[in-house]
Amino acid sequence: ESGRCHGESVEVNHRDSPIPLVPRQRWLIDRNFNYPVAYAFNVWLRSEKKLYLDAVRRAWRAVVSHHEGLRLIFDNAPQNWTPRVQTSSALALDVVEVDLRDVTPDVLRQRLDTVVQHVSRSIDINSGPLPRLTLVRTPAPRPGLSEAGARGEGGDLLLLFIPHIISDEHSARVVIADLNTAYSAAEVGREIVLPPASLPFTDWARYLHTAAAR
Numbered sequence: 001e002s003g004r005c006h007g008e009s010v011e012v013n014h015r016d017s018p019i020p021l022v023p024r025q026r027w028l029i030d031r032n033f034n035y036p037v038a039y040a041f042n043v044w045l046r047s048e049k050k051l052y053l054d055a056v057r058r059a060w061r062a063v064v065s066h067h068e069g070l071r072l073i074f075d076n077a078p079q080n081w082t083p084r085v086q087t088s089s090a091l092a093l094d095v096v097e098v099d100l101r102d103v104t105p106d107v108l109r110q111r112l113d114t115v116v117q118h119v120s121r122s123i124d125i126n127s128g129p130l131p132r133l134t135l136v137r138t139p140a141p142r143p144g145l146s147e148a149g150a151r152g153e154g155g156d157l158l159l160l161f162i163p164h165i166i167s168d169e170h171s172a173r174v175v176i177a178d179l180n181t182a183y184s185a186a187e188v189g190r191e192i193v194l195p196p197a198s199l200p201f202t203d204w205a206r207y208l209h210t211a212a213a214r
Contacts, residue, residue: 059182069201073128
C-alpha cells in the first residue's frame with residue numbers, strides 16, 4: 001500500500017485473497033455479536049464555519065483510500081466471517097447530507113440520535129463500506145473542528161461512524177486527524193497529501209496469524 005495519498009488518484013494494492021481475523025475481530029464474533037457494526041465509534045465533529053459537501057466527499061475518499069482497514073468487508077457473514085479488503089473504486093463511498101437547521105434545540109439531540117441509528121442500520125457488512133461519514137447541518141455554529149461532546153450545541157457537524165470490528169480507538173483518532181488534514185486541503189482546492197500510513201491491515205493480520213501459529 002502506498003505510504004502517501006495524493007488526492008483521489010492514490011494507488012492502492014488490491015489484496016483480494018482471504019485474510020485472517022485479528023484477535024479483536026475474533027473476540028467480537030465469539031461474543032455473539034450478531035450485528036457487530038452496531039458496536040462502533042460514533043464521533044461527532046463540529047466546525048465553526050460552513051462545511052462544503054464536495055470538499056468533505058473528496059476528503060473522505062482520500063482518507064478511506066489511504067487506510068486499508070477502512071476498506072474491510074466480511075464475505076459470508078454472519079455464517080462464515082471472511083475479511084477482505086476492497087479497492088476504493090469498488091466501494092460505494094458517499095457522504096450523506098442531513099439538514100436539521102429548522103429543528104428546535106429541545107428535539108435536536110433526539111434527531112441526532114436518529115441519524116446515528118439510521119447509519120448503523122444502513123450498513124451491509126458483506127458489501128460495505130463499513131465506516132460512514134455524514135454531514136449534518138444544524139443551527140448555531142460553535143468554534144473549532146473538534147469532537148463535539150455536547151451534540152446539541154449545533155453548527156455544521158460530521159458524524160464519523162466506524163465499527164469496532166474494523167478499527168480500535170487509536171486508529172479512529174488517526175482517521176480523525178487525517179480527515180481534518182484532507183478537508184483543509186480539499187476546501188481550497190489543494191492536492192491532498194496525508195502522513196505515511198502505518199502497516200497495512202492485511203500485513204498486520206497475517207503477521208499476527210503466523211505469530212500465533214508458532
